Amino acid sequence: MTAREDGLVVAAHGRHYLVAPARSESACPFLHCFPRGKKSEAAVGDCVSIERRARDQGVIIKILPRRAWLCRSDRFKSRIFASNFDQLLFVLAAVPRVSEMLLGRALVAAHAHRVRALIVLNKTDLEAAARVARARLDLYRSLGYTALEISAKTQPEAARSQLEIRLKHQITLLLGPSGTGKSTLVNLLAPGAQAKTQEISTALRTGKHTTAFTRLYPLKNGGALIDSPGFQNFGLHHVSEKVFAQAFTEFQPFVSQCRFSDCRHLHEPECAVRTAVVARKIDTQRYALYAQLLREAQLTRF
Ligand SMILES: Nc1nc2c(ncn2[C@@H]2O[C@H](COP(=O)(O)OP(=O)(O)OP(=O)(O)O)[C@@H](O)[C@H]2O)c(=O)[nH]1
Numbered sequence: 210m211t212a213r214e215d216g217l218v219v220a221a222h223g224r225h226y227l228v229a230p231a232r233s234e235s236a237c238p239f240l241h242c243f244p245r246g247k248k249s250e251a252a253v254g255d256c257v258s259i260e261r262r263a264r265d266q267g268v269i270i271k272i273l274p275r276r277a278w279l280c281r282s283d284r285f286k287s288r289i290f291a292s293n294f295d296q297l298l299f300v301l302a303a304v305p306r307v308s309e310m311l312l313g314r315a316l317v318a319a320h321a322h323r324v325r326a327l328i329v330l331n332k333t334d335l336e337a338a339a340r341v342a343r344a345r346l347d348l349y350r351s352l353g354y355t356a357l358e359i360s361a362k363t364q365p366e367a368a369r370s371q372l373e374i375r376l377k378h379q380i381t382l383l384l385g386p387s388g389t390g391k392s393t394l395v396n397l398l399a400p401g402a403q404a405k406t407q408e409i410s411t412a413l414r415t416g417k418h419t420t421a422f423t424r425l426y427p428l429k430n431g432g433a434l435i436d437s438p439g440f441q442n443f444g445l446h447h448v449s450e451k452v453f454a455q456a457f458t459e460f461q462p463f464v465s466q467c468r469f470s471d472c473r474h475l476h477e478p479e480c481a482v483r484t485a486v487v488a489r490k491i492d493t494q495r496y497a498l499y500a501q502l503l504r505e506a507q508l509t510r511f
Pocket residue numbers: 331332333334335359360361362363385386387388389390391392393394405406407408409412417418419420421437438439440
């Protein structure tokens with residue numbers, strides 16, 4: 210029988226995986242691996258059990274249980290693209306304009322998987338636009354999230370010192386719209402990463418994201434960054450309605466005052482959450498996201 214060994218999936222291109230062997234004395238830093246069966250379902254961040262077939266090649270025999278994961282999905286199919294992260298770092302930028310729906314989804318995902326979420330506003334050198342984005346950050350700070358402000362390009366050292374202490378020994382998944390500077394941050398924090406970055410105007414003209422694949426980069430002082438392509442959406446179909454409601458922490462002071470104890474805060478009479486939205490005690494956009502997540506969940510489940 211061929212000996213098995215453990216490894217960490219650092220990149221996934223269809224059925225082709227790049228796996229870092231757990232044993233550091235391994236002759237190759239990375240093994241090219243394929244799944245044993247027809248289905249290819251490993252994700253970046255997965256701990257896997259492999260059998261070597263050649264010096265730099267192997268077959269994935271088993272995926273070890275995951276701690277946290279995110280799927281890129283729609284109603285019909287979903288695929289896990291990153292797993293086993295300790296925290297989410299959502300990168301938004303003065304330009305392109307802040308996508309709060311995406312940010313809100315990331316925060317719900319973090320809550321559902323009980324991982325920390327950190328928000329970073331990049332490109333503060335673009336001052337006028339940064340002012341607009343900054344005004345919205347106060348909302349998230351009031352909800353208890355840490356929101357840092359950096360300019361990875363014009364003040365890299367300040368960005369590094371703000372981030373390094375928060376990323377040390379953690380596996381951090383970078384999320385955020387295309388062009389906000391995720392790969393720029395990877396290059397700043399993970400020496401030798403050489404992640405591709407691109408002017409947004411060029412990227413938008415081609416209609417493609419600069420980062421095409423999710424990839425894990427080890428950090429010098431322990432921990433790792435997982436860079437992902439900027440994208441519009443990811444699935445939360447595995448999250449229950451109850452968890453959705455809990456993830457909106459600003460609803461919590463009101464839920465006990467709803468007339469019905471099983472109130473979903475959508476159309477029920479005497480709903481204290483909706484009353485709070487009307488009274489502007491709850492942000493309208495955040496409530497709209499909650500209602501949308503519930504609608505999406507219903508579409509998938511029935
Ligand atoms: N003005 C300014 N531009 C920045 C800053 N940080 C990054 N950029 C630029 O923003 C553009 C996009 O950066 P990327 O790092 O490729 O963005 P990304 O989030 O990885 O994009 P995708 O891979 O498409 O998801 C590049 O031209 C960067 O040079 C900054 O602090 N200020």
